[in-house]
Amino acid sequence: MASYDVNGTAVEHDEEGYITNLSDWSKDLAQVIADAENIQMTDEHWAVVNFLREYYDEYQIAPAVRVLIKAIKKSMGPDVGNNKYMYELFPYGPAKQACKIAGLPKPTGCV
Known part of the structure; x- marks a missing residue:
């Protein structure tokens, strides 16, 4: 199984890049995943990631995606x-991308 290297520790992920053990998530791991996804994390990105983890x-x-956008609109505004x-x-x-960075499973209904 493939893995991300986070401060010298291997964190396993599936073939699509979603971590296999949700309790392995950390902000450092999120940054490693974001780098792999070519996402430059900003405060706006972190707000969505933190929202997803709370959700x-x-x-x-x-x-x-539809449920996510509707929930974020209700919580953070249009x-x-x-x-x-x-x-x-x-x-x-x-x-898909935000859930991966947030260390969550692939959303239902996503191909």
Whole structure:
């Protein structure tokens, strides 16, 4: 199985890059994944990642893109909770990329 190297520790991930053990997640690991995804993490990226982790803690599910954008819009407002903005942050899919960086499973309904 493939792995990310985080400060000398191997963190296993599946063939798509999602970590296999959710408890292995850390901010350092998120940065390693973001680098692999060619994402330059900003405060805006971290806000979405932290939102996703809180969402997962509450509902035990990684939301698909529509659900994610609707929930972010409700929580952070329409300037953040819209497709255009989210795809600017995570161009390969806000739900898929952001969940991967957040150390969550692949969202249901994502191909």
